[in-house]
Amino acid sequence: MKKSISTVLKENTMLIVLVIVYLFFTITTKGTMFQPLQFNALITQNAYVYILASGMLMCMLTGGNIDLSCGSFVCLLGAIGGYFMVVRGMSVPVSVGLMLLVGIIYGGVLGYLIAYVNIPPWIATLAGYLAFRGLGTAVLSGNSKTGSIAPFPQEFLKLFSGKLFSTKLNVLNMPCMIVGLVAAFLVVLVIFGTRASRLKKGYEADSFKAAAIKSGLMAAVILLFAYKLGMAGGIPTVLVWVAVVVLIYSFITSKTTIGRHFYVVGGNKEAAYLSGVNTRKIMFLAYMNMAILTVVTTWTVIARFQAANSTAGTNYEMDAISACVVGGVSAYGGAGSVTGMVIGATLIGVINLGMSLMNIDANYQKVVKGVVLLGAVAFDILSKKRAK
């Protein structure tokens, strides 16, 4: 069966919007947007969105539930990490382990309250939203006159920021290019491999032309990124973390039984329960997972700023939710994909970057973010209504 062009367009609305927005900013910034440094900035500045949104996606899948506390939790975790690593001078592995432990404890408590006591998620997390910012600030101001804890040990910074095999600007970084080539090759291989195996078993598959176009485009994008990042000094370390998280969650949501359970709980909780799905466990896991990913986010955030301070993580919850919703995750749960979320997060990142390159006031950026979020949800709901 062949898909018509209009359905292909409809299925990829946000991707097309992303391309248009990108071109718009490239033109209005007279090409600045297309420079290697901006590719690097796009990734390092938005790394937290990809990681947090992966967790938020899992929460939203279970029925449009969100976690409002993750931004404040980043602040508190940063303060705790700073306390251990900088103030107490504890070793990096121990400190990192302790941060993870704090995350797991919070995730356990939060998951228990939501899944087993039936506290509405937005209330349970609203409490954390307020409390953690306060606690984080208290820890920071109790241990530093400036209200921010620094410097973090190099060993830690290297793990989550900087570049792999760093080279000078505008000199093509070979390791980066090689990784890009390998990745592009793998993508082509996977697309054609799947197609071949499906054809062999007699299932529906893309036509050869479609597969060629798809893999060609994806390989081109990967190579472009590799080239630009290579010119900007190499692979940002944080990209590795982002890639690992995104790949893991993409795999979980699309390929595993547990991932499937998240979708069906969001689609119809009662039916899922009667089909033998442990719905409470799924709710618990969603929030436990969110807390753990918040810890990972915190590592990358304090490494990027090389300090823990009280404004860290402000509005992160909003960015994560927006990335999901813009990427087509349903505000009522049960639908959405990691691919969509990545497109949504990139779109928001591009808008942010573009606006700051155009020297648009940070306050207008907030307004634009709000409008984008509302617009995306309304678009989702209205288009579904029309489909009915």
Next chain:
Amino acid sequence: MGKILLEMKNITKTFPGVKALDNVNLQVEEGEIHALVGENGAGKSTLMNVLSGIYPYGSYEGDIVYDGEVCKFGNIKDSEGKGIVIIHQELALVPEMSIGENMYLGNERGFKAKIDWNTTYMEADKYLKMVGLTESSKVLVKEIGTGKQQLVEIAKALAKKAKLLILDEPTSSLNEEDSKALLDLMLGFKKQGMTMIIITHKLNEVAYVSDKITVIRDGSTIETIDCHGPEKISEDRIIKGMVGREITNRFPRREGVEIGEINMEVSNWTVHHPLYPERIVVNDVSLNVRKGEVVGIYGLMGAGRTELAMSIFGQSYGILTGGILKIDGKEVHLKKSPTDAIKHKIAYVTEDRKGNGLILSQSIKVNTSLANLNSISTATVIDKDKEYAVAMEYKNKLNTKTPSVEQLVGNLSGGNQQKVLLAKWMFAEPDILILDEPTRGIDVGAKYEIYCIINDLAKAGKSVIMISSELPEVLAMSDRIYIMNASRIVGEMKASEATQENIMAMILKSGRGA
């Protein structure tokens, strides 16, 4: 012949793809109780929704003539203004509010900006007395039982100065005593000149209260029977109108099935209501089912059938207070989880397809594999190709009409949705299948196909329990029949010995009212 209060002329109502009502005519005389009967999905509720303005004027064809004038109701308020009040099957009460507030919700005493509470409660008390309730109207609705809540609904209707009262399955959630009281109340209102339309499945109730009966089948009026006419009204007479065709043609024969050992046995099973633990919903029930056997459980809605089935299925309903479950002769204690029941090879195919059965926003494929996802996964990774193959296999086996198994279940017709639901549970490879109203709300052709699937399951040596409130279906499909009424099993008979008469007689014998 009295004055005609209401006449619905040539009402036709179409939903996208379905003609729900086709030239329906209904005449109701002033001061009579008019029963509207028909199978599930025949169009009774749709007709009443047209009358009460829930489907506004313009969304249907035909005329409503009420009290001599043509009415064009745009919403519920319009029809209520004329004194046409509908009491819905699901109670329309706000549990956290007082009885009095509920009675005047949307119809407040005093002014919009100044509710007169004293008048509200005084008038409410007056109407409560009329329906035989002694509670104060200040008591919260959640504090009184379902039977009394139904009476509050009637008091609410009276408070709206109802001239024509429509009751949609008013006794479906009541016990015998409360049902009887309610029917007597209706007869009392009739004496005072009230006109009523009652929609019900319980034919003995129809015979008890109604003056005229209009039978609706497949969206059309079949006939109107005058209960005071020369022709004697029996339940068979009504059923003939409802069903409309010779019963033998509607059911495929099942031949050459060897009935084996007892596969599942339930004894002294007692279940209490989850919210009102003092209410017994399933009372000391014992039953068994053999391999290759189809056992019918016949009972009216509210008899406790679904509750029985769900409580067997991993205690997914109510509080189990006693009883033994044996599978293959061995006693098992299922945990309070459907997962455990599935492990023990039990499947429960719900009556509430959309609410409890399917994930409408997901594809046929996802729904089919849901209850047995592990069998197509290795180390929790789903084999998508296998999943697709499984979905295709069941699509072909059950003859599900769909362009592809990637289709969202929400876009399918009722009959095809039912097939997907069956596919899900067949794929779970159970030995015992409990089918709850497996043919509810689907058309005749699809029903036939579902019956064929049931026969195939029996042939494959599965034990099938089929719960149904359609007598002909139970009679034709079962090897053995249990009759359930008011939370008890009141009888058991071989299908070869069962007739509509002796089943109905058994129900009537077990309790006068329902």
Next chain:
Amino acid sequence: MIMKSESIGAAAKKYMMIIILVGVVIFFSILTKGKILYAQNINNLISQNGYVFVLAAGMLLCILTGGNIDLAVGSVVCFTGAIGGVMMSKGSSAGIAVLVMLLVGLAIGCFQGFWIAFISVPPFIATLAGMYAFRGLSNVVLQGFAVGINNQTFLNLFGGGADCYVPDFLSTGGKLNMFCLLVGLVLALIFALSTTLGWKSRQKKGLAGASTAEKLTLVILVALMVWITYELASYKGIPTVLIWIALVLFVYNYITQNTAIGRYFYAVGGNEKATRLSGVNTKMVYFVAYANMGFLAGLAGILTVARASSAQPTYGQGYEMDAIASCFIGGASAYGGVGKISGVIIGAVLMGVINQGMSIVGWSANYQKAVKGVVLLLAVLIDVVSKKEKA
């Protein structure tokens, strides 16, 4: 009759929050060595927490419709305050500025209500968007700076500056503010009389008269009014902000208890389908809840900038929390359909006492935030768990 049949346990549950409130007051009295009960501190408690009462009244309506909330109120408070501040700094009169602020609040409320009621965007998402957008816009209006307000009429009227008290028209030169004393006593008398008259008329119509509990409550309330009056009179008199608080609470108590629309909020939250089948336009109910919330956020914006004599881009942060917490502490259900203005008052006072107590003790604002978060969670926990027991 109903009262009698209630067990002591049920009564304790019913008055749980009052008991907790009394406990917290005693706790802070001991911790502050009685300072929290000084006349000046009671006066401050009212002045500094005026916005909580106003916002909580609006939030209650949203929560009643089904546990829905408005996360944007803090930003809307800031935004309307910013607009008013800038207008007045450019010489606009207090009257026009106030009108514009209220209208802007209402317009924002209608905007959010439109998406929530008619497009069915989940409230937390619609208002989350508003929370960011209006915070940003406030910054734009203020261009990132604080704007001072020195319009004396405005400050005096809405509880800012040194003279934001109702002047003592009957001054005898003594320490006590006689006018305040008089108003307080008259109000207490009117309250006592109207309540007892209500009982009488109820009895006359053949309904049950006053129960012992009702009589006891009246006595306690009147005593409380007299005490507060005395305390206020012995400081500077009636803070003007108290008039606005009292007005809002009175009006919203009336609306929720005695008007049709007020009862619809409860009905929609209790059983939306039943309400629709009773002929109520439920979408309109949601719309009104959020439109009204915007309007009250406008009023809270006025009180906030007046209190601080300035408008700043950081104002209103965390206000949504205070309002939501007040409602839940005051017994509103997280699932909607249950809650009263009287409960909200208790909740708001409790939040006020905690705020005030902690700042007198000298705990940092950071710990205050943490304590508030915990208090909110506990309030909801009590609500949810006690419901579960019933089921």
